[in-house]
Amino acid sequence: MTGSGSVAPTAPGAVRLRRLVIATHRDVGYFIAGLTVIYAVSGIAVNHIDDWNPSYVVRSEVVELGPLPDAPTEELAAEVLRRLGIDERPRSVVRMAPLQLKVFLDNRNLTVGLPVGTVTDERSRRRIAFFEANYLHLNHGKGLWTWFADAYAVGLLLLACTGIFIVPGKKGLGGRGRWLLLAGLAVPLAYLVWKAW
Amino acid sequence: MRRTVGALVVMIAVVGLASAGDIQGTIYGAGVTISEPTPIATLLSKPGDFVGQKVRVDGVITGVCEKRGCWMQVTDPESGQGVRIKVEDGVIVFPYESMGHRAAAEGTFEAVKLTPEQVAARAEAAKQAAAGAAAAAGEPCDKAEAPAAKAGCDAPVQNDTIYLLRGTGAVIQS
Numbered sequence: 001m002t003g004s005g006s007v008a009p010t011a012p013g014a015v016r017l018r019r020l021v022i023a024t025h026r027d028v029g030y031f032i033a034g035l036t037v038i039y040a041v042s043g044i045a046v047n048h049i050d051d052w053n054p055s056y057v058v059r060s061e062v063v064e065l066g067p068l069p070d071a072p073t074e075e076l077a078a079e080v081l082r083r084l085g086i087d088e089r090p091r092s093v094v095r096m097a098p099l100q101l102k103v104f105l106d107n108r109n110l111t112v113g114l115p116v117g118t119v120t121d122e123r124s125r126r127r128i129a130f131f132e133a134n135y136l137h138l139n140h141g142k143g144l145w146t147w148f149a150d151a152y153a154v155g156l157l158l159l160a161c162t163g164i165f166i167v168p169g170k171k172g173l174g175g176r177g178r179w180l181l182l183a184g185l186a187v188p189l190a191y192l193v194w195k196a197w
Numbered sequence: 198m199r200r201t202v203g204a205l206v207v208m209i210a211v212v213g214l215a216s217a218g219d220i221q222g223t224i225y226g227a228g229v230t231i232s233e234p235t236p237i238a239t240l241l242s243k244p245g246d247f248v249g250q251k252v253r254v255d256g257v258i259t260g261v262c263e264k265r266g267c268w269m270q271v272t273d274p275e276s277g278q279g280v281r282i283k284v285e286d287g288v289i290v291f292p293y294e295s296m297g298h299r300a301a302a303e304g305t306f307e308a309v310k311l312t313p314e315q316v317a318a319r320a321e322a323a324k325q326a327a328a329g330a331a332a333a334a335g336e337p338c339d340k341a342e343a344p345a346a347k348a349g350c351d352a353p354v355q356n357d358t359i360y361l362l363r364g365t366g367a368v369i370q371s
Binding site: 049053055056058090091092093094095096097102104105107109138139140 | 259266272277
């Protein structure tokens with residue numbers, strides 16, 4: 001951002017302060033630009049969580065295997081895997097009910113209806129890039145990331161506070177900037193008033 | 198320098214891992230502090246005796262909140278009975294890919310009274326969850342003589358009350 005138009009001469013102290021403000025805004029801006037993009041993408045993704053799963057892709061299909069024998073749980077699971085052509089050792093097998101068996105594989109769950117052999121085959125995988133962005137944005141990791149995220153928030157505060165003082169004159173707080181600043185504050189306030197009404 | 202970095206990596210890897218009895222893995226929330234688990238079958242057979250008490254349950258994770266990770270279903274693989282571990286949104290997040298892993302979880306056992314609308318919604322959801330063999334065999338979840346827990350549905354609906362664990366922590370096998 002740069003100033004525009006002619007500005008009245010200012011005191012050396014004010015010039016130094018403005019240089020500090022610009023330098024702070026510039027350097028903090030560079031430092032947090034990457035994370036801001038990540039958080040913005042995640043923010044849009046989780047805003048619409050009612051419409052989609054922002055972190056995982058989960059797909060399921062129903063497969064008919066035909067009647068299954070009356071057998072112990074482990075044997076039944078082995079038979080289901082054999083018929084599905086899956087050569088993977090299950091993570092676990094649980095008889096949820098006399099007529100329902102669940103076989104858990106790596107990112108894949110089979111819900112087997114007994115004895116008819118109807119299988120709901122659910123596969124899931126992390127949504128590339130979004131999973132990681134949400135992990136950071138929603139602070140699933142806790143611990144050290146909490147501190148870094150706090151520092152990032154302070155960085156945003158610095159950006160906001162320095163940003164409004166960068167441009168002097170009519171395009172700054174003395175003119176258009178003031179109205180844009182007020183408009184930006186008015187939107188959330190108006191929304192809150194509208195919701196409270 | 199390399200040693201320092203190596204030690205740091207090992208430290209980061211070790212932090213957040215713990216064991217709860219024979220279950221070793223990643224800690225969520227406050228982890229598990231109670232040494233002896235209460236069998237899920239015992240909890241659900243006399244739920245009134247445990248309401249308000251802090252208990253630990255062990256089992257296999259058979260369900261996880263898909264979008265938010267704000268609950269998981271821990272099921273006893275022997276009996277097929279399960280209890281939902283509900284945590285505050287965002288405070289603890291159970292990963293969806295932890296399904297099928299063994300877990301120990303603890304928290305306060307609670308009875309939650311449902312509204313008639315919630316009862317109807319849960320019965321419908323339970324019916325859909327039990328689609329497949331149970332439904333095909335004419336064994337819907339909400340039939341009177343077989344409570345939802347027995348029909349393999351995720352949410353044990355007993356009249357208009359459900360029981361869950363207000364989770365404070367867990368250890369999930371890695």
